[in-house]
Amino acid sequence: MERFSRLLDDLYFTNSTKAKEAILASYLRDTPDPDRGWALAAIAGTLSFDLFKRNLTKTMMAERMDPFLFDMSRDYVGELSETVALAWRSSPEAKKLNRLPSLTEVITEFRSRDKASIKDYLIDLLDNMSPSQRWALLKLGTRGLRIGMSARSVKRTLANMKGVELEVIEELWHGLEPPYENLFAWIDGDADIPDMSKVLTYSPVMLAHPIEEKDFARITPRTHQAEWKYDGIRVQLAALNGEAKLFSRKGDDISHSFPDLLSEVDFEGVIDGELLVKTDGEIGRFNDLQQRLNKKKPSAKLMAQLPAHLMAYDIISKDGVSLRGSALSERRDHLTDLIDGRRSERFSISEILTFETVDNLAALREEAAQTGGLIEGLMIKDKSSTYVAGRPKHAWYKWKRDPFLLDAVLMYAQRGHGKRSSFYSDYTFGLWSEDGALLPIGKAYFGFTDKEMKEIDKWIRANKLKRFGPVQEVKKELVFEVAFDSAHESARHKSGYALRFPRIHRIRWDKPADEADRLEAVAALINA
């Protein structure tokens, strides 16, 4: 545990990505199996179990520390684990350990214990640790490590250790499991590269860059194709030997939520597409999809009501042959072969839009804006581009429609966390209803500068009304111009609507509150 804790501290406090990778590589080289594999899993976020529940940490603190002081501390520190790590005081009757167990011992011990004795073990460890070590243990135990190292950077470290391209690791990665002994055996030169051909796994996806003014000069109908950018979630469907799985863009396996889609797969291959809900030929709203996303075991009724649909964009492999190295135009042919001849209504292929000029594209984008959020904008792809994991330059562009804007009135404010713990920085705002009442429509805590936050904070302090616990009601006088990606109906909100990805676009110090927007404006957006 000492080495692991030191590793996390070193990574946490190092700024440069390169230096972080060097630190991690040297740890992985000098640490034996399986410790190094568990550390790798903790940092890359691939541990599949909690050692203990976050709630346990909370109850333990409640038994040991005044709740008021604990809450104040946590508000200040901004984070539970660090608060506990710092505020923990060893009890006088603490059991003295001669040495701290290794990382592997800690993991094995926690996993072999029942609920009651997990707590005893956790207390023994915390009692014998320094604040830094306690922090490492708590972060490890609840899988909340944030040391500023991306999964990609972890993979790059491994690639550099072995002297191979990042792609090689990317393609292995999702088929491997902690503590990664086969991976390290290969890196150390003691074994062959792990064989993934028989493993049904997620493979890394290709992403787009937001288009910039200078990029338009490159775009012609001969070299590029345009498609709609649908507002669902990006997924990867992988099928092999009669089995099929659905992965999110981050590689999470979400198959369990979409049996209706997977049961109709009758091909072998890996398809890149957008997961949507489609009822009677009509694409549903993101809100509909959301109801499916959160269900671990969807009921037959829900599946009939909101059937899952895959809008196929691209194909990564077919019948066991990788197509990553083929040009988009060629992959598109393969995709058409696979999807178009299919009876199932569950699959469709993303339409290629006709255009001659950039002005045509702009008109298409405008069309997307009129769909009330069903279509987020345009994708513009180089037909000659191969399928490269990550975000290669000048291969795929996305051209989103402009966000929607509404003038809303600030109603309630809450303090933030950490650096913002002494500022009101969470804002709930509302729109006017027909009968002149202000109804909350959303909440935002970014989009403004630090300077603006201080000004808003000052305004709030001078315009307080009632207080509801941490929530401060204010005079209904300050107008925010709020930007958001889409709006949908919501039974949970009093206003009947919810906004997607709302942020403060501008502060309208000049605008009288009664000139702010009305709820009808949202209704109009949805029914567009």
Add this chain to the structure above:
Amino acid sequence: MNASTPKTASHKIAQSHESFTSEVERWMEVRAEGLYCKPANCYIDPHDAVERAIITHGHGDHARSGHGEVFGTPETLAIMETRYYLTEETARTPLPYNQRHDLGSGVTLWFAPAGHILGSAQAVLEFDGRRVVISGDFKRHPDPTCVPFEVVPCDVFITEATFALPVFKHPPLEDEIGKLIRSMALMPERSHMVGVYALGKCQRVMLALREAGYAHPFYLHGALKRLTELYESLGFDFGEWVLISDIPAKERDVLRGRIVLCPPGALADRWSRKIPDPLPTMASGWMQIRARARQRRAEMALIVSDHADWDDLIETALATGAPDVWITHGRVEALEYALRARGVRAKALNLIGRDEEND
């Protein structure tokens, strides 16, 4: 902006919404300018220029310029002089620790050591058979640059609360200095650039490094020069130190594996570009909180504080035996709560104008 809070709020302690009946409230009050002793017509650490001011120590959020008459320890007055807070017109009364002085109207002032920085003092005011101790900023941990804190029994103890949360437990100075020494051995190619406040922290870190056996010269940013020289004129010996600006660009490699001291702001400033392979390190009590250290872009965080930590704040307030404790600034609510739980009549004064970051 179409609305704003009033800039300052002047109110009497006795009028604050939860009022306690301490006799002292008849002659001590909070005004817009700061804490005020009525019969002596004298402010303590006022943040605006006033006629008569008692200054507990030389940090900029306590000592200001423009006062008519100033009371302070001789060291504090010397610091104020160096920082141009005093002019020829300023009347000054230097009072060594424990020397009593009649402020008139029956008020007596004397200073007791506060252990915060060189010359830092608790201002002790006695009037009408009562004693008030205004502790200013203080700490209980050892510091080779100043006289240790002394507990003065009193009726009202006025305390800071900069680090008043149970998460603040300052480690021993030697441990933190040890981190720095080990890092220099481990990474001899990197210049260890330590961000320190010019007054107090800089000199404390230098002396502690000498005690830990660091024998090379210190390399100083120009902003640390004048106060370090002042300390030397008062008898402190930091060994050899060199101004970075005196080192020709070609010879800056001498900084590798050595200690470079600069103000915190310079760590991420253009200035730091001239330092070869710098390892930005921040020495401050805030470094206990990881996110704070990251905000400073520090790659090493040394928890070195010149303020009392949570346990020390509580123990000190209790040790004075004061039935009333008034809290000036910092994490006021937490300390107020913890002291009340221990049977002390504690309350917040909400003094404005104290600089949070200055530790």
